[in-house]
Amino acid sequence: MATYVLAIDIGTSNVKAGIFNTGGDLISLARIEIPIYYPEPGAGIQRLSEIHDSTLRACEQALKQAKVDVDALSFSAQMHGVSIVGKEGEEITPLITYLDTRPASVLKNIELKIDSYKLYVETGCPPRFIYPLTKLVWLSQVMPNKFRSAEWFLSAKDYVMLKLLGEPYIDKSVAAGSQLLDIGKLKWSSLALEIAGINESKLPNLCDGEKILCEAPRNISSRLGLKNKVQIVLGASDGALHSVGVGAVKKGILALNIGTSGAIRSVSEYPLVDRDRAMRFFCYYIGYGLRLPGGAVNNAGIGLRWFRDEFGHIETSIAKLTSKDPYNILTEEAEQVGPTSDNLIILPFLSGERFPMNNPYAKGVIFGLTLRHGKAHVIRALMEGCLYTLKWIYDSMAENGLEGLSIRTGGGGSRSPLWRQIQADIFNLPVEMLAVEEASLLGAAAMGFVALGIYKNINEAIDKMVKIVDVKYPNPKNHTKYAKTYNFYKKLYYTLESLYIEHSQLF
Structure with a gap:
């Protein structure tokens, strides 16, 4: 019997859900746009309830289109957002996204109190206004009552997991983009938590996203029309799974993404940060012991x-x-x-x-x-x-x-032959386009198939599922x-x- 994975990407602009077979073919695709609100200068927020609702609706549509039984749900998600959530799972603050520049007002004070380069080496994240650590310090100052009332501080995927499973869970890949994770030990950073003024109990449960988390609860299976014993794979960040989805998990292959934001990433078997104290790139985490050095643009x-x-x-x-x-x-x-x-x-x-x-x-x-x-x-x-x-x-x-030898490109920008040629000409490297445009979804599916035991490791999954269809020189x-x-x-x-x-x- 054929095996299928429903991959879900909880992005910034929209939620996408797609069903894949073991050969990497996209059987169905649904996309639900998520509004971004700009209520005041510098703000960039999203409603948690809309993220949760869009996730379920996208899943329902993808399943309805495909008319097949899936064996696992595997998740990809945006990074850098944080919200305050109460004991009953209620939204105390909306999700403060990476587009929100208001937390920049506290960044200088943070840098005056600590050695920024030491924090960078420990977390892989240089001092930037985008990170949840900076947002937490900002929230504690501008919304102290709400900050103190927090049961949890959650990102987009963590909140969806709270609603689906009754407990918030975060994978180490998404956590690596929070500036709260020790990128070497892959545990919450005591230095970062001290700066934020919180303890681990206020954060979601930290998990290996590449492993099966649990079976889908009955209420979710019932709503989505799933068969019994469908597995949930927490997955990784959208950036990490973009690299997996384009097959850029080997040295020399760069992953370049142009979506709402953009990024260029490599891969390393150990934590690797900028030797220059300018701290010009990050080092996040994929899973399987692989680190993800690179940089992203708003x-x-x-x-x-x-x-x-x-x-x-x-x-x-x-x-x-x-x-x-x-x-x-x-x-x-x-x-x-x-x-x-x-x-x-x-x-x-x-x-x-x-x-x-x-x-x-x-x-x-x-x-x-x-x-x-x-x-x-x-x-x-x-x-x-x-x-x-x-x-x-x-x-x-x-x-x-x-250094890179070639570029694998994905995201909406990869659709344009012109944009791919511009990439090749500016970087002076061949640019390879993949058969499936939705690279983060494909990466989530590949991770799901490995978790199910269909493939013995992620490289085998990539070899079977990732297909190059065009090269610009x-x-x-x-x-x-x-x-x-x-x-x-x-x-x-x-x-x-x-x-x-x-x-x-x-x-």
Whole structure:
């Protein structure tokens, strides 16, 4: 009898659920959008109830489409969010996502009290406003009564587990993105907990996500129409499972993701951090003893989404009439423009930035705009801008022995042939596209099949499930142009760095 896994990715923009067979074929896919709210300057929050509801609805839709019995539910999830939850599982605060820059106000005080590099070496997380540790310190100061009333401090997946199982559970992969986990010992960091002013009892149960957690409870099986003894695999973070889903768990293969945010990651068999005290990249955890050095950017596909919503009304209307994806229409327009967008450069920092620099005050800048530039130039410059930032992160990784031989790309940005070619040209590396676009879902499914014993290890699962369908090779002439523009891009950022802070203090 065939074996199937229902993979669930609790992302920032949406929840996706997909059913996979052992060959890595996607049998069904459901996607439910999750609203992000911006109630005040700097805020970026989500409602826990909407995350939970969207998760169940996505599962129901995927199961209804596939009409097969699944043997396991395996989870992927966003990182860096934290919420305050009460004794009855009630939301005391919404989920404060990685997009929320308000906690940046306490970061300097934290750095004055501790050796930031010591905390970085222990947790793999440099001092950044995105991490739950900084958010907890901020919450304790701006919402002290709510902070004291907390039964738990939970991320998105932990809350869903609380609702599904009656207890909150967190895998070591998601925990590694909290700045609360000792990345060497894979236990909660006493140093981090002391800074946060909490103890372990306020955190979810820490588990090995690659192992079976439990059987699905009867009430969940009943609601979803599952057969008996369906296993729950806690899984890992969306970033870690993206690397698994593109097969980038061997040295020399880089995983590059362009979704709402973006990231570039390598793999290491031991904790590896930046030797430079600038702390330009992180070191998280996948599972199976594998660490995940890399860097992520706030501003990737979210820039194109902003452009679509504010200036892409014509493209959106055409998309509705033709049943095309509006993003495909936008990127087709960008193909009319050559590399470097006729010297139009966009610093795409619409929501601050976290790597390789730490600047919550960074803002978007369009530089070099002239009368000859049009909409297509702006679209392409947005696509190029986020890749310059990712290249900047990669250069710091390469300085620490994490050179890449090829790139495996995933996320919504991998759909665009143009965006893949830009990746190849900027990084000067071949860029491989996979058959399944939803890499984090595929990674969750692979982890699920290994947990079920279908495959003996994750490498065997990858060999059977991950398929390369296209390769873009770098164009030497284009790379030369991009290399010069990339250097100017960094110079432009440094020129504006002090002005960003001054700008934030205008009013």
